Amino acid sequence: MTADSGLDGFVLTRMAAAKINLALHVVGQRADGHHLLESLVTFADAGDRIGISPDTDDRFTVSGPFAEDVPLSGDNLVLRARDLLRRHQTEHGAEAPPVHIHLEKNLPVASGIGGGSADAAATLQGLMALWKADPGADERLAMALKLGADVPMCLDGRPLISSGIGETLAALKTFPAFPMLLVNPRRAVSTPVIFRTLVNKTNSPMPSLDDARTTLEWLNAMQAMRNDLEPPARALEPSIAAVSAALSDTGPRLVRMSGSGATCFALYATDAERDAAAVRLSQRHPGWYVLACHSAAGGTNDSQG
Numbered sequence: 001m002t003a004d005s006g007l008d009g010f011v012l013t014r015m016a017a018a019k020i021n022l023a024l025h026v027v028g029q030r031a032d033g034h035h036l037l038e039s040l041v042t043f044a045d046a047g048d049r050i051g052i053s054p055d056t057d058d059r060f061t062v063s064g065p066f067a068e069d070v071p072l073s074g075d076n077l078v079l080r081a082r083d084l085l086r087r088h089q090t091e092h093g094a095e096a097p098p099v100h101i102h103l104e105k106n107l108p109v110a111s112g113i114g115g116g117s118a119d120a121a122a123t124l125q126g127l128m129a130l131w132k133a134d135p136g137a138d139e140r141l142a143m144a145l146k147l148g149a150d151v152p153m154c155l156d157g158r159p160l161i162s163s164g165i166g167e168t169l170a171a172l173k174t175f176p177a178f179p180m181l182l183v184n185p186r187r188a189v190s191t192p193v194i195f196r197t198l199v200n201k202t203n204s205p206m207p208s209l210d211d212a213r214t215t216l217e218w219l220n221a222m223q224a225m226r227n228d229l230e231p232p233a234r235a236l237e238p239s240i241a242a243v244s245a246a247l248s249d250t251g252p253r254l255v256r257m258s259g260s261g262a263t264c265f266a267l268y269a270t271d272a273e274r275d276a277a278a279v280r281l282s283q284r285h286p287g288w289y290v291l292a293c294h295s296a297a298g299g300t301n302d303s304q305g
């Protein structure tokens, strides 16, 4: 396992898109301690990248700006996904020959935008294609959940509403794309710690989103929603308040923290407004991670208005 330069020459490449919890309501807790969530989720048109090629032995290499922050051991979600799918193949008498997997780590680690989950999902998808593996929908969901609560939604990759701990997914019939900024203060935040410090485990559910059609209707609906993990994350990591305030100063339509933090997102009316905000924030806060991108559109509505 060594550092490597890039993805040129790989037989197969996959994007592992950043996941954004546009809203996240914690509505209960299971007997096993896992929290029951309702979340409005979309994906960025940017993220990590995975390359896979057949090889004589299994290999794993990592490059990219956040390569040093990911475990290179078997704990890496890329390797856990590979090993899980291989076990499934072996149990079904199917082939799972050695592969070289390369991870281009572009997303900050432990940042609330599901980089590891997206990497696991992209690895499963890539290896299913390479090994011609077809576990079926139920087994695929079970494997994804074994890797993490966010992995099923990352496999889906479209704007959706998730519930349970992330096992129930409902794709959105319409959802607008937005010019979006993702900003992280480069402070890792631990998901289990945030869940543990959350005081109120039973909060009001998300409102019905059945009537939202236009961009304005979606924005109004999202403004009335919350991220219940934001208060405990702000208490643990004060730089989240600074990121959120700096984003709010740039005239966006919505600012909120994603997942368990610390990344905050801002949605803008136009690419030009987003780009001006990105320049301003990068100049004022050179230590922050600032990514200008678009969020994915759902269904047939790809309006950017």
Ligand SMILES: C[C@@](CO)(OP(=O)(O)O)[C@H](O)COP(=O)(O)OP(=O)(O)OC[C@H]1O[C@@H](n2ccc(N)nc2=O)[C@H](O)[C@@H]1O
Binding pocket: 021, 024, 033, 034, 035, 036, 037, 039, 111, 112, 113, 114, 117, 147, 148, 149, 150, 151, 164, 165, 166, 191, 192, 195, 258, 259, 260, 261
């Ligand atoms: C909070 C969310 C929102 O999308 O995202 P991130 O902040 O991680 O991006 C997810 O629920 C995170 O999912 P994921 O990152 O896959 O978490 P997992 O590895 O399954 O769980 C890590 C730990 O977080 C806690 N956990 C996770 C999910 C959940 N619904 N309830 C929990 O209490 C548990 O202590 C668990 O052991």
Ligand SMILES: Nc1ncnc2c1ncn2[C@@H]1O[C@H](COP(=O)(O)OP(=O)(O)O)[C@@H](O)[C@H]1O
Binding pocket: 069, 070, 071, 075, 076, 077, 078, 108, 109, 110, 111, 112, 113, 114, 115, 116, 117, 119, 120, 189, 191, 259, 260, 261
């Ligand atoms: N491929 C990977 N990318 C990022 N983190 C990984 C990966 N594999 C394992 N991890 C571990 O998973 C944890 C959560 O990372 P990540 O998925 O980036 O968090 P989040 O979902 O909060 O953005 C980290 O503690 C990290 O060490």
